[in-house]
Amino acid sequence: MLWYLTLVLLVGLERLAELRIARRNARWSLERGGVVAGQGHYPWMVALHTGLLAGAPLEVALADRPFLPALGWPMLALVVAAQALRWWCITALGPRWNTQVIVVPGLPLVTRGPYRFGWLRHPNYVAVVVEGAALPLVHTAWVTALAFTVLNAVLMVVRIRCENTALAMAAGRAAA
Template sequence: MVTSALLYLAFLGAVSIERLAELVISRRNARRAFARGGVEVGQRHFRVMALMHSAFLAACALEVVLLERPFPGLLGALSLVVALLAQGLRYWVITTLGEQWNVRVIVVPGAAPVSGGPYRYLRHPNYAAVIAEMAAIPLIHGAWLTALVFSVLNALVLSVRIRAEEEALGPAYAAQMGGLPRLVPGRRAARERPSSP
């Protein structure tokens, strides 16, 4: 238990460092977007989302240490695989979006929607990766309570975030990407109809 818990805490530490590196990239990209006339939307829900993500990794560690969660064997190993695959999807998103990738919703007027990489299959592959991580990272070491609570919180935040983001991206985005599923590959979504005047 002690050895596996220490390895898990080291894993959480590595994820934390990786998230900090992402914030550096995001800030750089935000400066570039604002210099090109970018407009930010959703600041209020972003603060809630940032607080939730900050608390998430701490909750994973605290549940494992304070409640002495044991390593759950096969479930833990499968959860680690899911978490690593989600991380791979996240990097695919970041690479595909390049300077357009950001943790905030910043829309640059006239910028065309990105439709390559994982955006050929999903409208929001980054959020699909986050959903997988919120469930899988805690379950690597049996922190089922954290997985449950933060998955529910994340679903609530994303229901607001995705709606705000798609609205901000406007009709060109809806026309190009509206036929793709939002989060789960498979059946294509029905094309969004333009709202009547």
């Protein structure tokens, strides 16, 4: 259990690093006329992600969930792959990446990194979905994985609509 708690704490530290980058990037965007959208759903997103990081180890401890190697090791590989995808997205978007929806009008869409594949408009959210299911399942916290997945699906519908609308408005066209 201690190694699993360490893994979750490392993911939590990674989230804190993301928030530092997001704060810096928000300043960059706002200095260039960036427009913030979707503030209503943002606190729910923060609560959901905090719940994931707290809920998974709590479930493991309270429900005495075992580590099952046949499930745990592949899920750990997916957690690592999700982190790699997330940081590829952060790197590709550069100062335009953020945890909030902030769009600088007039800037073209990013078409490098994972964004060069036109069939996947939101690869960062793929990382969120994979990690949200895989991190709890590393140590069979299936209730947390299920709850996060369902709640995140609802939130992603709102978030992606918000982001698509904001990007379309910044480009001067109707939302897709």
